[in-house]
Amino acid sequence: MLNLVLFGPPGAGKGTQADFLIEKFELTHLSTGDLLRSEIAANTPLGLEAKKYMDKGELVPDEVVIGMIGNKLEANKEVKGFIFDGFPRTVAQAEALDNLLNGNGMPVSGMLCLEVEKQELIDRLLTRGKTSGRSDDQDESIIENRIQVYHEKTSPLKDYYLAQDKQYSIDGMGTIEEIAERLSETVNKL
Numbered sequence: 616m617l618n619l620v621l622f623g624p625p626g627a628g629k630g631t632q633a634d635f636l637i638e639k640f641e642l643t644h645l646s647t648g649d650l651l652r653s654e655i656a657a658n659t660p661l662g663l664e665a666k667k668y669m670d671k672g673e674l675v676p677d678e679v680v681i682g683m684i685g686n687k688l689e690a691n692k693e694v695k696g697f698i699f700d701g702f703p704r705t706v707a708q709a710e711a712l713d714n715l716l717n718g719n720g721m722p723v724s725g726m727l728c729l730e731v732e733k734q735e736l737i738d739r740l741l742t743r744g745k746t747s748g749r750s751d752d753q754d755e756s757i758i759e760n761r762i763q764v765y766h767e768k769t770s771p772l773k774d775y776y777l778a779q780d781k782q783y784s785i786d787g788m789g790t791i792e793e794i795a796e797r798l799s800e801t802v803n804k805l
């Protein structure tokens with residue numbers, strides 16, 4: 616099984632590159648952001664709870680996203696592999712993911728971190744906000760908060776995966792095709 620964690624700050628291009636990797640390596644996409652937005656669209660209690668955090672650019676509580684991922688893993692046992700996009704975002708989430716995957720004998724194969732300069736992130740998110748309808752992409756102070764939360768709570772995960780010898784930094788600046796090529800080269804070596 617090939618299990619990839621696609622990692623990087625908001626606006627790094629995880630969703631775009633996930634589409635490419637899914638196709639090329641026949642993986643199943645698990646994006647916590649997408650899953651949470653579907654819960655909001657369906658007006659579920661989980662969605663209503665999550666929205667309070669997402670609107671401010673804060674992280675949704677660990678137990679909520681961990682429960683959601685656990686259900687999806689349970690429901691997709693026969694697949695070739697997963698691409699985790701936007702998850703894990705905290706050390707507690709990474710530990711929970713390891714427990715879920717190792718229990719089934721299918722550990723994380725590698726964590727691919729897209730590295731992008733801060734101003735480029737802000738520009739990409741504001742551009743996306745013009746067409747995506749995502750309110751968290753339309754306000755620069757919320758974008759700044761998401762980047763700040765990334766540095767405080769999520770980027771420490773690089774050390775978590777480095778300690779397992781699974782962390783790969785990928786230059787996320789350039790064209791979509793250039794970045795896809797860099798990711799492929801790394802995945803082919805896993």
Ligand code: ADP
Nearest residue numbers: 625626647648668669673674675680701702704
């Ligand atoms: P981006 O990476 O562009 O910020 P996402 O769609 O991945 O976009 O996430 C949007 C929001 O959903 C986050 O700001 C956060 O509030 C919430 N979210 C998504 N994934 C997680 C997670 N793993 N843990 C906690 N909150 C999450």
